[in-house]
């Protein structure tokens with residue numbers, strides 16, 4: 001049974017707030033506004049020791065995320081969903097910021113772009129590629145649901161969120177005093193802002209996606225920040241609370257969701273025939289081929 005929380009759940013305890021111009025009025029008591037304002041502060045700095053960068057690749061509208069622990073001299077870091085064509089940008093940022101990349105990791109086998117993980121391994125020796133075991137792809141490290149990926153004092157929990165592809169996972173920051181608050185979840189294509197990944201190829205299954213999102217993502221605290229692998233409309237981040245209220249697909253019941261997904265009629269991604277085989281070997285598994293790129 002789907003449980004949708006009410007607008008009053010969003011009030012964060014505040015009874016009145018000023019409107020955008022600083023006056024008190026009807027907008028001043030709007031719990032949704034109160035909630036979004038409190039969230040805005042979190043987007044700046046989720047945790048004082050966590051370095052966080054959201055990077056964008058415009059041809060495939062892909063977000064890549066860099067996270068590093070600044071509390072340690074080595075500044076251990078992870079990079080989520082890098083794109084091959086923006087690897088040089090990512091390497092520059094990593095070098096400029098002086099962080100040490102441990103893992104170049106994917107949320108799933110992408111169909112619309114070639115992953116940067118293979119190329120990154122050739123440019124930053126010691127980096128390990130990482131993907132879920134269920135993806136069936138090659139990599140240095142395979143993860144399973146419940147595993148944690150450690151970088152310094154921070155970690156990411158692996159949650160299985162299949163449905164867009166069989167091996168899709170969501171990476172979620174840990175709970176705890178010195179962990180990012182609110183929590184952050186990197187949802188790949190399982191959940192997009194006000195949308196979700198398509199389910200018409202690569203083992204996609206609408207009902208499986210629906211159950212994944214509801215059980216593994218919507219069960220997180222409502223203030224959890226959700227970072228998708230793509231956005232086509234200019235969004236950057238959302239929250240569990242927002243998507244429970246406003247996601248036009250996932251707020252429906254299972255049948256309604258399946259109908260929507262069965263009728264998306266999206267064109268196949270332009271790169272699919274190149275991207276999927278390349279990403280099954282993490283972009284470039286062969287270093288000789290990599291140096292020729």
Ligand SMILES: N[C@@H](CCC(=O)N[C@@H](CSS)C(=O)NCC(=O)O)C(=O)O
Nearest residue numbers: 111112189195196197198266268269270
């Ligand atoms: N036009 C793009 C592909 C757009 C697309 O299909 N995006 C995927 C995620 S990448 S496989 C998707 O799931 N979209 C859901 C949606 O509702 O848009 C291209 O040619 O690459």
